[in-house]
Amino acid sequence: MDGIEFSGVQYAVQGKPVLHGITLSLHERRIGIVGRNGSGKTTLLRLMAGLLAPTGGTIRVAGVDPAVDRKAMLRAIGILFQNPDHQIIFPTVEEELAFGLRQLGLRAGEATARVRTCLAAEGRAHWAAAPVTALSQGQKQWLCLMAVLLMEPATLLLDEPFAALDLPTQARLSRRLASLPQRLVTISHDPQAVAGCDRVIWLEAGRVVGDGAAAWVLEEFRAEMARRGDSDADTDLGA
Amino acid sequence: MERNLTHIALFAALIAVLGLVPKIDLASGVPITAQSLGIMLCGTVLGAKRGTLAVLLFLGLTALGLPLLAGGRGGLGVFVSPTAGYLVGFPLAAFVAGLVVEKWRAPVGIAAFGGAFLGGLVVLHACGIAGMAVVLGKTLPEAAGLALPFFAGDLLKAVIAGAITQGLARVRPQALLSRG
């Protein structure tokens, strides 16, 4: 029962469909979702996290509707947004990390103690009072990851986790992610970012057009992207 | 619920930023501080209730000691200074500006200008003048003389507030909570 089930899921914004009848059953430990910009992959991720409610069909995460039972979802799903600046709520590192723990019902003292322990274990005890604006992009990403991991969700959703990072930071983050015991669902436009997954799903214009082992789905994806890149037109406003 | 809170907080920050950015040049090259423009926009964009709460949050943080007023001022001192009346007028101005945009079904730009004029000019200066009269021990007409030089700039800001609100209605109609 601990998988993520989509059955006939539709999502439309102001009558304009973004996802058409998606049916998926996700149980693998490492899942990748690829697609071009605007293919609907970020919407899919937000539906999984329960941040959006589908306009048709049903979604179940470990048997629960993620948009309805928000309390249960905190332990089931954590989400890492593409832009850390869209995720960080508080002015200092310590407050940001403690927030999720308080939300899980810990008292202020306990939450602070857990945060201190976590920072010390990561060799970053001196970060506690640092203003979040002083962090580099990679450090902000790390802060967001820690804030989510402290809540110990069973599944972690990652939205283009490597997009804004330089190469050494990418390497560090991907090593860190690989070592996590959680189920990871990674979305990206970059086939490289999901190459190590157990299963890759290819989304195109709100539909699943490829689903299976990473090697062959990504090979077809690369070929199709190269074919599209050769033509010049990109004038569709999509309205 | 979360969106209400974040809108109120972000607009409180916006008021501060408009007071802290280096002065903005008007078309004529006259520099103005845009803080009262921020107050007007709170009302015309967020509506009466949320706009007022955003301004109150901004004032609360100023009172706690953050230097958020134009020119980096703040703290409790400004609330007993001669300009205290203007601070009292800030939330009322946002409320009136928001109420006008919500109730007056004129085109958005016109209603927003009307609201900004009534709130940001009439109500705000009425409060400000009363405050100066009390602290400086003067009559209302005498205190009004001190406020007079700022009327032209504030009239222009009301026009700008109208234009910005209309621009927002055009590029992002769903963001205009005052007309939601």
Place this chain on the structure above:
Amino acid sequence: MLTLTSAHETAAHRWPAGPKLAAAALGSALIFPVQALPVIGGALLALAALHLVLGWGFTREAAGRLWMLWPFLLVLTLWHLWTGEIRAGAVIAGRMVFAVALANLVTMTTRLDAMLAAVERVLTPFARFGLNPRVLALAVALVIRFTPVLLDKAGQLRQAWRARSPKRAGVAIVLPLVLTALDDADHVAEALRARGGL
């Protein structure tokens, strides 16, 4: 973010926030109806002495913060020289300087977290009327977090403007700034929901 708490650490920094706030409020209320110039002069002297006891650097900083009153002192001086009611003018000016300096004293010696704690204590009884102190604390944190972000964005917009225009940035940057604030509000609302909401 920078606050207006003085970096000159004084004994008054260690006094509790609640009594300091109460004393400043009481002092302002008591001085307001006073018309006797000697009383106001005495109060000003006592306040100045308190500043000096707290430290010379601190006193200079406090004096600097009273500078914002100069336009009003100028107006009062000219006005009362003209009307000849010099004594009345001195009463008004003295009262104003005393009230502002007393309030500034509290601001300069009380850290933001102590202020917040005092406010939260005062507001706790109001929780039953829907004024949740936790939501208020969250709102305060959001403003402190996003003021520098928006300020940064304003700087970027000015630079983008300067890169393509010979003139300084005009009011044209305000609309994109408002849009940024609206977008950030949506993103943070989502981040809050992702971690359990309010």
